[in-house]
Amino acid sequence: MTDWVAEDSQYLFQNYGRQPIVMDRGEGTRVWDVDGKEYLDFVGGLAVNVLGHAHPIVAQAVAEQAATLIHTSNLYYTKPMIELAKLLVENSCLDRVFFCNSGTEAIEAAIKLARRWGHDTKNGAYEVIAALDGFHGRTMGALAATGTERYREPFAPLAPGFAHVPWNDLDAIKAATTDRTVAVLLEPIQGEAGVNMPAEGYLRGVRDWCDEKGLLLILDEIQTGNGRTGTLWAYEQEGIEPDIMAVAKGLAGGVPIGAILAREEVAAHLVKGDHGTTFGANPLATATGLATMRHIIENKLPAQAARAADRFTTRLRSLEDRLEVVNEVRGRGLLLAIGFNRDCATDVLDACRRRGLLVNNPRPNTIRFMPPLNVTDDEIDRASDILEAAIIEATSTAAK
Numbered sequence: 001m002t003d004w005v006a007e008d009s010q011y012l013f014q015n016y017g018r019q020p021i022v023m024d025r026g027e028g029t030r031v032w033d034v035d036g037k038e039y040l041d042f043v044g045g046l047a048v049n050v051l052g053h054a055h056p057i058v059a060q061a062v063a064e065q066a067a068t069l070i071h072t073s074n075l076y077y078t079k080p081m082i083e084l085a086k087l088l089v090e091n092s093c094l095d096r097v098f099f100c101n102s103g104t105e106a107i108e109a110a111i112k113l114a115r116r117w118g119h120d121t122k123n124g125a126y127e128v129i130a131a132l133d134g135f136h137g138r139t140m141g142a143l144a145a146t147g148t149e150r151y152r153e154p155f156a157p158l159a160p161g162f163a164h165v166p167w168n169d170l171d172a173i174k175a176a177t178t179d180r181t182v183a184v185l186l187e188p189i190q191g192e193a194g195v196n197m198p199a200e201g202y203l204r205g206v207r208d209w210c211d212e213k214g215l216l217l218i219l220d221e222i223q224t225g226n227g228r229t230g231t232l233w234a235y236e237q238e239g240i241e242p243d244i245m246a247v248a249k250g251l252a253g254g255v256p257i258g259a260i261l262a263r264e265e266v267a268a269h270l271v272k273g274d275h276g277t278t279f280g281a282n283p284l285a286t287a288t289g290l291a292t293m294r295h296i297i298e299n300k301l302p303a304q305a306a307r308a309a310d311r312f313t314t315r316l317r318s319l320e321d322r323l324e325v326v327n328e329v330r331g332r333g334l335l336l337a338i339g340f341n342r343d344c345a346t347d348v349l350d351a352c353r354r355r356g357l358l359v360n361n362p363r364p365n366t367i368r369f370m371p372p373l374n375v376t377d378d379e380i381d382r383a384s385d386i387l388e389a390a391i392i393e394a395t396s397t398a399a400k
């Protein structure tokens, strides 16, 4: 039998810390490895599989579009890109869409758009203020925007024009603002940092400051978007509207895609020849995005996710009450995390996996959950039971 892990270590770059599972197939919230072992998948491809695995809507869209027209380049128009852009505009506060292929590319486009706008309207202002611990991607512009030193340091020098300030500190944003500043870039919830919530009124305060100073507010909704937090976009729950929004991950249910949306007055500054990508707006990705997003919107999946989140949060809080090692439950919608009072997340993750539950550990003391929006009550209950047993096994925690 092929030893896939050994072959990976021979042929692929070893830049990922993969779990020792060779995934074979999936259905809904369940996946099976090549040995036939079944898992409940509460990682969801890192918030990508919004409809779960092998959803018929996604599978059909891929199959039909693949048999019709996979790729044309941006030298031509296609229907799916226009229909998906229209759907996104009609279901957001923004006016125009640019498509690319990943989250990091969406951030690159947002940075270029902000700089172009600053070049044209703000005496060449170019600096972007972003948050420490934020995560915006791995390409050089997005990495320069990312406020996490361990991702940045080995790749210096990074692009200039970024200032980083502590998360949830509006005064620090004010203090960092100069006449070079063009935009503030934030995640509505810091996902990769371990699901760090915005303080009440923080994002409202940032929006007001941007209005006062004539700065663009760029929201990175790559992880929080597409219904994950209980509304289609996380900004809706903050009572604010961004000028530019970056989206990706779940937008096409698992087919690679990214996009920025922007207000008309801002989008107008990116003119012919300023930016582009060969695969962007690719018919396969946009047709699948159209089917996925239509399904999410028409079936009110964000509200369904919010109800599922209530059930899951109640179960997680009961662990917080009963297990000494669990000291926090964070998140909104189906972007949730539990914090431990010690660095036991890897041990808990391993115990979960052995018991058939996949979770993620963005920090040594944090486990994160991003199941599909259509996760069932029964799956939440089973995952909660496995999690509790795994925490007890991994930490030998006595009940409180």
Ligand SMILES: Cc1ncc(COP(=O)(O)O)c(C=O)c1O
Pocket: 046, 102, 103, 104, 105, 107, 135, 136, 137, 138, 187, 191, 192, 220, 221, 222, 223, 248, 249
């Ligand atoms: C908030 C946020 N921004 C940007 C990215 C980068 O997206 P991608 O990995 O598709 O380049 C991620 C990925 O996790 C993310 O969570």
